[in-house]
Amino acid sequence: MTSSKRVSVWLLWITLLMPGLTLAATADHSLFKELQGPFASGEEVTRACLGCHTKAAEQVMQTRHWTWDYLNPDTGQRLGKKTMLNGFCIGDRSNEAFCQSCHVGYGWKDADFDFTNQSKVDCLACHNTGNYLKLAGLAGHPPLVRSETAPGSGIFIDPVDLAAVARAIGETSRQTCGTCHYYGGGGDGVKHGDLDSSLNDPPRSLDVHMASDGLDFSCSTCHVAEQHQIAGSRISVTAADPHAPIIRGEHSARNPSTCQACHGDRPHQDNPLHAGRLNEHTRTLACQTCHIPTFARGGVPTKMAWDWSTAGKMDATGNPYQTRDAKGHLIYDSRKGDFVLGENLVPDYLWFDGRVTYVQPDTRIDPTTRVPINVFHGTPGAADSRIWPVKTFHGRQPYDQVHLNLLVPHTAVPDETAFWYNFDWAKALQAGAEANDSPYSGEFGFVDTEMLWPITHMVAPAEQALDCAQCHSRVSRLADVPGIWLPGKDRSTRLDTAGFALAGLAMLGVLLHGGLRILTYRRRRKL
Numbered sequence: 182m183t184s185s186k187r188v189s190v191w192l193l194w195i196t197l198l199m200p201g202l203t204l205a206a207t208a209d210h211s212l213f214k215e216l217q218g219p220f221a222s223g224e225e226v227t228r229a230c231l232g233c234h235t236k237a238a239e240q241v242m243q244t245r246h247w248t249w250d251y252l253n254p255d256t257g258q259r260l261g262k263k264t265m266l267n268g269f270c271i272g273d274r275s276n277e278a279f280c281q282s283c284h285v286g287y288g289w290k291d292a293d294f295d296f297t298n299q300s301k302v303d304c305l306a307c308h309n310t311g312n313y314l315k316l317a318g319l320a321g322h323p324p325l326v327r328s329e330t331a332p333g334s335g336i337f338i339d340p341v342d343l344a345a346v347a348r349a350i351g352e353t354s355r356q357t358c359g360t361c362h363y364y365g366g367g368g369d370g371v372k373h374g375d376l377d378s379s380l381n382d383p384p385r386s387l388d389v390h391m392a393s394d395g396l397d398f399s400c401s402t403c404h405v406a407e408q409h410q411i412a413g414s415r416i417s418v419t420a421a422d423p424h425a426p427i428i429r430g431e432h433s434a435r436n437p438s439t440c441q442a443c444h445g446d447r448p449h450q451d452n453p454l455h456a457g458r459l460n461e462h463t464r465t466l467a468c469q470t471c472h473i474p475t476f477a478r479g480g481v482p483t484k485m486a487w488d489w490s491t492a493g494k495m496d497a498t499g500n501p502y503q504t505r506d507a508k509g510h511l512i513y514d515s516r517k518g519d520f521v522l523g524e525n526l527v528p529d530y531l532w533f534d535g536r537v538t539y540v541q542p543d544t545r546i547d548p549t550t551r552v553p554i555n556v557f558h559g560t561p562g563a564a565d566s567r568i569w570p571v572k573t574f575h576g577r578q579p580y581d582q583v584h585l586n587l588l589v590p591h592t593a594v595p596d597e598t599a600f601w602y603n604f605d606w607a608k609a610l611q612a613g614a615e616a617n618d619s620p621y622s623g624e625f626g627f628v629d630t631e632m633l634w635p636i637t638h639m640v641a642p643a644e645q646a647l648d649c650a651q652c653h654s655r656v657s658r659l660a661d662v663p664g665i666w667l668p669g670k671d672r673s674t675r676l677d678t679a680g681f682a683l684a685g686l687a688m689l690g691v692l693l694h695g696g697l698r699i700l701t702y703r704r705r706r707k708l
Contacts (some may be wrong), residue, residue, distance in 0.1 A: 211348040218344025223287045223323060224300040226347050231299060238299035240409040246285045248296065249273070255417050255536045264617075266540055268487060268554055268576030268632045269366035272589030275616035278320040279593035283361035290320035292616075305343075307357050308350040313341055318594070332595060355381050355391060358400040367517070370481040374526065374572040375638040379479025387479045389642045405437045413438035415635055420467065420535035420559070421567050422446065440468040465665070467567040469637050470530065471647045476572060476636050478525045482510055486521035488577040489590075490627035493604045501604070516592070516601040521575075528570030528636050530662050532559030542619045545585050546628065551575075552587070554632040561664020568662055569635060576630040579610055583622035587630075589613040 210216055215229045231238055245251045249263035262280075266272055273280045278290040286301045288294065295301065303321065305313050315323050316330060316338075323341040330336045363369055363377050370377030385392040390403070404413045413436065422441040427433050435442060446463050449456035462471075477483040494515055496502040501515030512520050536558040546552045554576075559566035579588045591612035592600045600609035606625065614621035652659050653669030660670065 206351065210350050213348070216344065216347045218347070220343040220347070222325070223303055223305065223343065226343050227287075227300050227302055227304055229347065230304045234304075237304065237409070238302040241285060241302050242296065242299070244409050244411070245414075246409075246411070247302070249284065251416060253417055253537075256538050258539060258541070260416050260539060264542065266542060266554060266587055266589065267366070267372075268574055268578060268630050269372060269484070270592070271489075271578055271587075272542070272613065272617065274589060275591040275613045276593045279317045281321045282315040282317045282319065283365070284321045287321050305346055305350065306360075307353050309346050309357060310349045310351045310354070311346075311356075312349075313346045314338065352399070353401050354399050362400075366484065368484075368511075370477060371484045372574075373634050373638075374476040374483040375473070375636045377477070377479060377481035377483070379481050380638065383479060385642055386645065387639060387641075389640050403438045403442075412436055416537060418533070418535045418537065418635055420533045420569060421565050423464070423564075444468070465562075465568060467533070467569045469635075469640070470568055470570050472640050472643075473528070473570055473636050473638075474641055474645060474647055474651075475525045475527055476570075476639055477523060478639060480524070482508075482522040482524045483526070483572070484520055484574070485523045485526070485572075486519075486575040487517070488519040489579060490518065490577050492516060492518035492600070493606070495604075515604070518577075526572070527658065529573045529633075530568050530570055530659055531557055531633075532561050532563075532566045532662065532664065533557045533569040533571075533635075534559040534563065534566040540587060542589065542617050543586060546580060546587060548580060548582075548585065548626065548628045551629040551631050552580075554587075554630050557633050557635075561662075568659065568665075572634040572636055574632045574634060576632065577627050578630055579606065579625050580628045581614075581620065581622050582624040582626050584620045586619060587628075588619065588621065588625060589617050591616065 215232055216226075220226050220229075227238065241247050245261060248261065250259070250261035252258075253260050263273055270276070270280070274292075277294075281289040285303050285306045286294075287303055288301055303315075305323075306315065313323060315321055316328060318331075319328075323343070324338060325340045325343075327337055327339055330338060359376070359378060359381060362373075363380070364371070366372035370379075380388060380391055382393045383391050385395045390396050390398040401411075404411050406412070419436040419439050422435065422439040423446045424435065424441055425447075426445040427435060427437060427442045440448075447460045448463070448468070449459040491513070492515060494502075502513075503511055503515070504513035506512050506522070510522055512522065514520075537555050538558070539555045540546065540552065557569070557571065559569075579590060580586065581588055588610050590600050590606070590609040591598050592609060595602050597603060598605075598608040598612035600606065603609075607623070610625055611621060611623070613619075647658070650669070651657070653667050655670060657667060657670040659665065659667060
């Protein structure tokens with residue numbers, strides 16, 4: 182047994198015997214002869230990793246990060262990035278070689294990808310500490326020769342030195358998680374609104390947990406991983422967690438990434454009267470509602486609308502073009518259409534119990550109304566529901582006018598049917614429908630859509646949380662939330678009339694009583 186294997190065995194036994202113990206690194210991977218290279222492919226690096234971390238690939242293969250496929254226990258829907266629709270790049274199938282630059286594997290370019298091949302697991306995607314890149318279009322492989330970042334961009338990068346990256350591996354970080362989660366949907370901050378590159382080195386005012394000069398949390402501090410299964414999901418959200426904090430080392434079935442997992446459901450501890458009132462609010466409000474006053478506030482705009490119907494326009498010379506706003510942000514692209522961007526945005530609010538249902542490629546839609554790509558469920562006042570902040574994203578995307586289902590266009594992988602290279606919607610939609618096994622009549626149009634994204638990052642310091650007046654006023658943040666009565670916002674004419682009448686009667690009683698006292702006093706003086 183090599184020295185590196187002995188180290189891994191001892192670490193494994195210590196972890197099994199003391200599961201509550203967090204260990205600092207005890208191995209310098211730069212010294213392992215197995216990682217000296219050279220490596221001709223990412224798969225060779227993985228095989229070297231598996232020589233010591235014998236169960237790692239097997240564990241990764243059981244996760245959604247690997248399968249991109251998931252049976253939602255709340256709704257029974259088959260979901261996952263592999264088949265789900267959205268209002269951004271719309272869908273994965275037929276575009277795998279492009280989209281799978283964010284897959285934790287190598288070589289997923291079509292339906293023939295071997296999900297059982299452990300050497301296809303990309304250890305470096307999550308555990309690199311820098312100088313690692315997976316270009317879109319390479320089906321999850323890093324560039325191993327000098328490569329153009331995108332066809333026609335004129336921007337080239339040097340090949341990745343796999344041996345150097347492997348020798349410098351470490352724990353996951355905000356940067357490694359953010360490489361995919363910040364840039365989903367085609368750019369920095371596009372999708373979520375509360376996740377973008379500003380969180381790599383945020384000040385306390387942007388995120389009190391991740392502040393580099395404060396708590397300096399990494400993503401895995403909250404999104405705890407056990408055997409590579411990572412806690413927390415926007416598909417199946419823990420909307421209400423009315424419990425005390427999880428004790429360190431406690432074995433619990435609860436989601437450790439909720440606010441209550443650390444702070445409990447009675448988190449306010451200052452002035453007893455004031456804290457008591459705030460703690461009562463936790464029965465109705467998600468913590469995020471008060472403690473994330475705005476999203477996209479780190480200097481990176483988020484996409485609030487995307488209109489695919491305007492894609493394909495050319496400039497005066499017959500070539501595709503782009504338009505940028507005064508800050509240099511892209512607001513039109515011939516390949517994608519028009520965008521609406523936003524920063525420092527107030528969320529929308531709704532009742533949410535954690536259940537989310539999604540439109541699927543075979544769902545029949547009503548094109549006469551705005552189509553909800555996902556629906557957040559919740560009942561006003563229910564014990565399992567809370568008022569949550571969300572980003573509401575508006576899209577306009579293709580659908581089949583006969584079968585009435587949303588369509589996934591083939592866009593990104595260069596061939597004669599890809600929209601980004603031929604600007605032919607008919608060919609792109611035909612190819613996308615075939616890849617998704619979807620019916621396609623050949624008659625298409627564009628329909629307005631809406632998609633919700635939960636806001637749960639960019640937690641502000643306590644002193645920047647919402648004050649009472651932002652909800653308890655005529656111009657209330659919660660004005661559109663049903664099933665609540667807010668003093669300061671709501672009023673009843675009958676109740677106001679009755680109240681003023683009672684107050685008037687009380688005042689009249691006081692005046693009459695006072696007058697009678699004065700009168701009787703004067704009479705007694707005369708006697």
